[in-house]
Amino acid sequence: MKKQFTCILLLAITLLPGGPSALWAEGAAEQGSVTTRPRTEIEDSVRTKGVVIIPEHFLRGYDPITVFYRDVVGPERGGPLDNPGDLLSLSPPHEGEYRFLDAHTVQFLPATNWPALKQFTVKVRGSQSVLRTLMVPPTDTTPGDGARDLDPIERIILVFPNELSPADIERMISFEVKPLPGVGRMESVILTGNDFTVKMLDKTDAGRSNRYVLTFSAPIEFGKRVTMRIRLSLDDDIPGSLVTYDFRTKQEFRLAAVGSGSTRLPVATNGSVYSLEQAID
Secondary structure: OHHHHHHHHHHHHOOOOHHHHHHHHHHHHHOOOEEEEEEHHHHHHHHHHOOEEOOOOEOOOOOOOEEOOOOOOOOOOEEEOOOOHOOOOEEOOOOOOEEEEEEEEEEEEEOOOOOOOOEEEEEEEOEEEEEEEOOOOOOOEEOOOEEEEEOEEEEEEEEEOOOOOOOHHHHHEEEEEOOOOOOOOOOOOEEOHHEEEEEEEOOOOOOEEEEEEEEEEEEOOOOOEEEEEEEEEOOOOOOOOEEEEEEEEEOOOOOOOEEEEOEEEEOOOOOOOOHHHHHHO
């Protein structure tokens, strides 16, 4: 029954005005994840160049790779493509399915998420393109961005919409730690994947997001400003490919002033010296 339904669905798609290519181009534009180029613009590019690869710059989530040819390369009604050859090849390989959408269109559908911080070379007849993966930023962090007056930070909870490997997250994230107030050219310490570990937490509820705990090898102490940077792509020119979060721990206790009654003598961070004439009665 399932197989019969699939065949009917594929036939219905094929018989749509404009065929599967039109359906894909319009649907992708609505989703905004693969391309926002209108179908007419893609068709004009195909007529001019002979072949067009979509997407043009980056891959996110389960984005398909679609190749539009000016020449006839497959069956009119589409179908499986067991040996794509020079019609569409990926390097490095990625698990997924190749299909003809119609006589002029070949598509690769990934079976798993595109991996973090990777690039793929897409080769087709007469052309090739380099596409870099772009991850979706966390939907939630604990502590949250802008958190203040925190106790020493031992761990951070991250929630991602897509499942990622802990090793990938360790490569994506770095921290810059400065003494408060943390502005200007203050001395800073950079923490990378060598300074923390990442572990995926169990999904206790069905459909719950992917939660990870990042644990530092040594807590971030009092009096620190922490900037967490998450690199979402190898291509830093892609808008939104770097996201930052800011946390601050409580100020360390220190003696700020000494005095008696209305007399107060300030004490600098590195200590202060006063003359005998300034002695407090």
